[in-house]
Amino acid sequence: MRNGAAIRRLGIMGGTFDPIHHGHLVAASEVAHHFELDEVVFVPTGQPWQKADKTVSAAEDRYLMTVIATASNPRFSVSRVDIDRPGPTFTIDTLRDILGIYGPEVELYFITGADALAQILSWRDVEELFTIAHFVGCTRPGHTLHDPGLPEGMISLIEIPALAISSSECRDRVEAGQPIWYLVPDGIVQYIGKRGLYHSGTVGGGK
Ligand code: ATP
Numbered sequence: 265m266r267n268g269a270a271i272r273r274l275g276i277m278g279g280t281f282d283p284i285h286h287g288h289l290v291a292a293s294e295v296a297h298h299f300e301l302d303e304v305v306f307v308p309t310g311q312p313w314q315k316a317d318k319t320v321s322a323a324e325d326r327y328l329m330t331v332i333a334t335a336s337n338p339r340f341s342v343s344r345v346d347i348d349r350p351g352p353t354f355t356i357d358t359l360r361d362i363l364g365i366y367g368p369e370v371e372l373y374f375i376t377g378a379d380a381l382a383q384i385l386s387w388r389d390v391e392e393l394f395t396i397a398h399f400v401g402c403t404r405p406g407h408t409l410h411d412p413g414l415p416e417g418m419i420s421l422i423e424i425p426a427l428a429i430s431s432s433e434c435r436d437r438v439e440a441g442q443p444i445w446y447l448v449p450d451g452i453v454q455y456i457g458k459r460g461l462y463h464s465g466t467v468g469g470g471k
């Protein structure tokens with residue numbers, strides 16, 4: 265049963281998206297179906313604080329790949345809030361900014377895979393996070409999905425089709441000259457080739 269017609273249900277899919285792959289897209293699509301979401305907003309991170317010691321591709325490349333991968337789905341959109349905010353990305357800021365844009369008449373569903381969910385209690389302002397959004401944990405091959413100890417009713421765990429794909433493996437495959445066709449949307453293969461991403465010495469840069 266849907267609540268009042270004026271309330272919109274908004275999924276938030278945060279990620280580094282370096283690059284975006286079919287695992288991300290299936291997770292968003294499954295959660296959208298399960299919770300009858302009106303829209304899923306993909307939010308590429310600025311500098312992810314969990315990955316501060318790693319080289320991450322330029323925000324603009326990750327943003328554009330996310331736009332390309334989601335363009336064909338009318339319920340998917342992409343937000344620049346995290347890449348336009350200086351400093352490391354904290355989910356609490358993401359959710360506050362999204363609420364600022366969409367207004368109070370939305371219910372937020374924050375979508376994570378099992379690995380990200382397991383770390384959630386270490387996130388900044390974790391108590392407030394649960395007052396702003398409902399959390400949805402999705403199964404992910406290689407990771408065990410369990411409630412990390414969130415307050416009662418704050419989280420849902422759902423099983424989604426298993427896609428053993430990670431951005432790290434896509435990057436490694438490009439570096440090694442192996443194909444990533446069908447792991448990522450066709451446009452992403454083309455974009456990575458065009459920009460020369462993930463080859464030694466060019467990560468984070470362009471041509
Ligand atoms: P990296 O290997 O660089 O960490 P990644 O594949 O884990 O990349 P992220 O951008 O770190 O992708 O993940 C964004 C979100 O998508 C996280 O919540 C993560 O758990 C989830 N996710 C990523 N890949 C999958 C997958 N194959 N199945 C389910 N969830 C996934």
Ligand code: MG
Pocket residue numbers: none
């Ligand atoms: Mg990851």
